[in-house]
Amino acid sequence: MPNPKRLPRAVREQQMLDAAVKVFSRRGFHAASMDEIADEAGISKPMVYAYLGSKEELFTACLHREGTRLMEAIVGAVVPDLPFDERLWRGLRAFFRFVGAHRDGWAVLYRQARGERPFAGELAAMRSRIIEVVAGMLDRGLAAQGHEVRAAERDVMAYALVGASESAADWLADHPDADPDRMATRMMNFAWTGAGSLLAGQLWRPPPVGDRVVPPPR
Amino acid sequence: MPNPKRLPRAVREQQMLDAAVKVFSRRGFHAASMDEIADEAGISKPMVYAYLGSKEELFTACLHREGTRLMEAIVGAVVPDLPFDERLWRGLRAFFRFVGAHRDGWAVLYRQARGERPFAGELAAMRSRIIEVVAGMLDRGLAAQGHEVRAAERDVMAYALVGASESAADWLADHPDADPDRMATRMMNFAWTGAGSLLAGQLWRPPPVGDRVVPPPR
DNA sequence: GCGTAACCTTACGCACGAGTAGGTAAGCTC
């Protein structure tokens, strides 16, 4: 019994969320049992129901807390009035540091919420907020250097960057001894060179139709 | 009753797999019930057990079939002896076409297998095979143009490209009216410009430590 | 020091779904 008895509600709620994130992350949403979560929190099951509601609500609460923390970490790191690349760099670094330090939270956010129907929407919303932020950074950053990039290209750029970062983060979550800052550097490098070439007008175009459109194999 | 009675085993098995992929993709592994799958296949539950075994085995079978199809689609499209960018282009195009045409299969492969513990490993193996292929293409392609890129950079490039493509494909699966070929073009563009800059020696480096390493916010 | 409200428990109801037992019938082979 690591916990003294009869803690105030606010404290217990956080403990429960901590436990829930841990268990959800190691078992997955369905395989996680409310009993195990209660146990992990050093409390009995009805308390969880009294405070956080049903299993779905509990998971949503986890999602919210972890998502908010992630967002705050990133937004807090991206100081305005810094040059473009510096801002992007800090955002990426904060992101990978967060994932490195909160592997459980990331597993909940990314691996679980993605698969389970009822939560996918919520997750997608957060995701698109991030993409918007990144697209905005690219936009103003490139504009500040006197370059124009088509909106579609900029969006794809942002989307691809976020997607690549998510995959990289996913990998990071499984490799405890990997260095988040190094990961961020590599990602930055990727984005930077990509953006650099784009604005230099290096556009790749598909070759003229050498083969007819063949329906994909059944 | 769309099915005439008493079909030969091989046919029924495929029907069951079709049904399973459909149901798994719309419900998720846990939420999918064997009854629903049997129902979708127009058959009764014990048949499924007789032919494909337990729920896990059934899912693994789906995973295998869809994964194999995807691999075949890609490998079949990447004709050797074509120039580097053409090969990459065809591979990407085949990939996005496949996802566009097999959204259910993709959902099973990507969203479900990823989250559920017992299958993540299998999926990761496929994934790394693809990454290897891509890295190889980048390697020989760049070497053929007389450029050298450090192995780590090339791997990150491949990893990021695959990650970005997966995210893009994920998005594609949710947007039925999006055009796979256009997606492939954008991805290609992204990769191409990135690779182009890399080999031009445009490496981005982190700024000198202006701020000490601050632990991420709890 | 006593009420009462907040905290916490044990012990259950109940539904749902994986997996199975045991049986029917259709098509083959001779």
Next chain:
DNA sequence: GAGCTTACCTACTCGTGCGTAAGGTTACGC
């Protein structure tokens, strides 16, 4: 058309885990 094999079904068992009812115990106001 006897007898075997293969396809297929109805109707269960049984574990598991969500959610709750009903009751204890501690702290704190007054």
